[in-house]
Amino acid sequence: MRLAVTYDVSDDTNRRHVYRTLERYGAWRQYSVFELDVSKSERVELEDELEGHIEPADGDRVRLYRLCEACQEATTDLGTEPPDEQSNVI
Secondary structure: EEEEEEEOOOOHHHHHHHHHHHHHHHHEEOOOOEEEOOOHHHHHHHHHHHHOOOHHOOOEEEEEEEHHHHHHHHOOOOOOOOOHHHOOOO
């Protein structure tokens, strides 16, 4: 399944862990946004791992959007290529 994942994590260390976790599963698209192709079991593993890297009490949030095939085909990219991945890592 294809997922779009967004995150807002306040702590630099936790944000870095979330970024590195998502990086193992898919492609960074722009600041705090990843696109992943995962199986059902990988999604469960991913969610469990991400929960360990966020602090909901601090307002941290991760959202996973499942992209159906029709949605994937209707995706349009406008503008320039995203910045270098290293510019997003703190």
